[in-house]
Amino acid sequence: MGLSIRNVSKRYANGVQALQNVTLSIPPGMYGLLGPNGAGKSTLMRTLATLQEPDEGQLFLGDIDVVNQKEAVRQTLGYLPQEFGVYPKASAEELLDYFAVLKGLTNRALRKETTEALLKQTNLWDKRKQKLGGFSGGMKQRFGVAVALLGNPRLLIVDEPTAGLDPAERVRFLNLLSELGENSVVILSTHIVADVAELCTNMAIINQGQILLEAEPLEAVAALKGRIWRKLTDKHTLPALEQEHQIISAKLLSGRTLVHVYSPDRPGSGFEPVEPDLEDVYFGAMTGCFDAFSQQPQAESIAR
Known part of the structure; x- marks a missing residue:
């Protein structure tokens, strides 16, 4: 199941043309959306995450109409935005359990099994009792991935995930992302070329709301x-x-x-x-x- 984006445009009330006739075909696997700050990456990510609507164009996740079937998209969506908040006094285990309830995992045993597996997958199991306020930037990002993975999403969006991470945390985070693209569409939005080079089998370069190039990195x-x-x-x-x-x-x-x-x-x-x-x-x-x-x-x- 892939993602189809056809002639998507978005202009904000202040006159900024954030997207101009963006057309992309995104297959399952790791897909890099590469561009400078202000290129339109986050606008496209928010549109795919059903947080805003395009002025024009169509978006389909398989046979799901992203614009007109928002609830269906949200049922199968994982989204790690560029900035997200946590409750600093809650532990990783407590807050992930809370988000699992919001995601619809009401069975206590299943929820415990799911949160335990995700904390282990993101290498946070040993830190599960630690308060999130004491987490490093990379640990918070990995916790964000754990939240995004609740419900086994078919579309996972990560927006500028390595910005501000130190080299060691960046490597740990990229290793985690590399494991996620086997069964779903994973879109990595970034301005860091090395992230795309190391992870993605397909990519697009965007600037000023327009797609400049769509390619397989190795072929390009x-x-x-x-x-x-x-x-x-x-x-x-x-x-x-x-x-x-x-x-x-x-x-x-x-x-x-x-x-x-x-x-x-x-x-x-x-x-x-x-x-x-x-x-x-x-x-x-x-x-x-x-x-x-x-x-x-x-x-x-x-x-x-």
């Missing part, structure tokens, strides 16, 4: 092979390079500027080829170089 990276070049230069020469070449990214390296350039051929002296990665795909889409790239035969698989 492979299609750039032989087209990404790098050069270590000084900051004051960057404007001239930008005039001459299609620079997709520039970052500091040991006090100098390392630029990545998109070009089918060697762009000039001092440039060396580099193996592309998903960052190159992302920045290439964001800077518009795929407008030309999409005309190349190698790119047909990613320029949908």
Whole structure:
């Protein structure tokens, strides 16, 4: 059972066009929605979670109409928003049990079995008696996943889940997410390219409410092979390079500027080829170089 999004648009009362004719086909498994802050990711996630309605377009989860059958969607939905609150004086075990009741698990024995399994799955069993107010950011995120997994959802949405986590917590959290995409649609909304590279078999890049690219990450990276070049230069020469070449990214390296350039051929002296990665795909889409790239035969698989 997949998710179908067709020509979805949303404009807020303040005039901001958050989504513009978004069309995506999302199969079961881990799906990455990648874009900068303010790109429209959270708007799309809230729409899928039935928290708001689109101005135009259709959304179907299998044969369920997301807009017109909200209760049916909520019965099979797990949602971990970017920010969520907890009762700091409640323990993880107590609060998860409370949410299980709200989810409809009224049988005490079944509820106990379910909450125990989820606390173990999210590696919180040893902390089940601890007050949530003392949880680290990563532990709170894992508790949020446990809540989202109540009822075995067929659609699980996680919005910016690793923002603010330290490296160790991020790894633990990503390992947990990687186990969840086997039997349901899991949408990972993030601005962190590495999260998508490590977890997702399919992805879309969104900016200013529009889908720039829909692809399989490995295919998208492979299609750039032989087209990404790098050069270590000084900051004051960057404007001239930008005039001459299609620079997709520039970052500091040991006090100098390392630029990545998109070009089918060697762009000039001092440039060396580099193996592309998903960052190159992302920045290439964001800077518009795929407008030309999409005309190349190698790119047909990613320029949908």
